[in-house]
Amino acid sequence: MADTMQFDLVSPERKLASGPAREVRIPGAEGDFTAMPDHAPLISTLRPGILTVVSPDATTDYVVTGGFAEVTADSVSVLAEEAHVSKDVTQDMVDKMVASARKVHAEAHPSVVDAAAKLLADMEALGSHMKL
């Protein structure tokens, strides 16, 4: 069994990270999960949260705001709408993200208000989780 798998984190504007990883902890829309080598092929959407990548020589946290992840036996690709290295994220940025989620929630169409509320709650949880 392979020890590591290929991990890629891309945003629409650039490739943020690429390299071998031992495990990737992913904030899936239906719950967090950890992908390790030889994971069954899976595509999942993401909720705002923290993505942790354990590579052979370091562990890195990324803050993602949404997108989706594609997991195969030997690779994990995360396509994030917006992603930052966790230690570069400031309280300001979190506030801004929460504020925009709040705005979306306030203006949301009745049919999507639940989704917007969930997004807002996830954003707020993310903010408190970061312990800035």
Added chain:
Amino acid sequence: MANLKDLKNRIASVKSTRKITKAMQMVSAAKLRRAQEAAESGRPYAEQMNAVMAGLSASVRGSETAPRLLAGSGSDKVHLLVVMTAERGLCGGFNSSIVRLARQAASKLMAEGKTIKILTVGKKGREQLKREFGSFFISHVDLSDVKRVGYSDAQAIAGELITRFDAGEFDVATIFFNRFQSVISQIPTEQQVIPAAYESDVEVSTVYDYEPDEEEILADLLPRGVATQIFTALLENGASEQGARMSAMDNATRNAGEMIEKLTIIYNRSRQAAITTELIEIIAGAEAL
């Protein structure tokens, strides 16, 4: 002699034009490199997105509950043409080639009895289409304040498209832009974005588990897919614009150089002619004494 002075002025003016075109060419070359880098760094995301979408849509297509963004609204009467051009001119045939393609498509659709609506991105296309198709304009996206096209710009355009689609304003949306091939060649391209047209002949090699289920994922991803396609188009367009401007300005600089050479020869000849005439007059005068 007045003629000589005129020539001298003209040479000076062409020389300063050459300086300007040369500068513009160099600015475009620098911007082109940046635009190309942006286009390249956006590629992994777009490719991955398209691959996933192709797989997903192939498995959901045909199902009755497929999202409208994929299945379409069930008719194709009203077409929305999204014409993406530059905010500035002086870039050779860049804007005209997109406008020409859009115009052809519009005429063809009208001949088939379809209704068309036009959304313009970038000032130049709007100006060129105004006279003929002005009455079909429904909206305009101004990117003149945007220094560097970001994903959020594409998202805004996609958001507008999807809102209008959901409101039933159109059935099919097509974007028109220039695909960057090389500095001297940009290919005007039309691409249907709504309903999403992903290649369905992709052989799906892996069977994925989906979380949440396929249709929910699709409903979540389709708007992103539209935004990604528009973002790719904007980036390609940006690189094409700079490429087109660079080669246009290169040509202009070369033409100015040729013109300066010609004018200098004419200037030298007339100066020589003037001197000869003067000499003949002096000699003739001396002989008469």
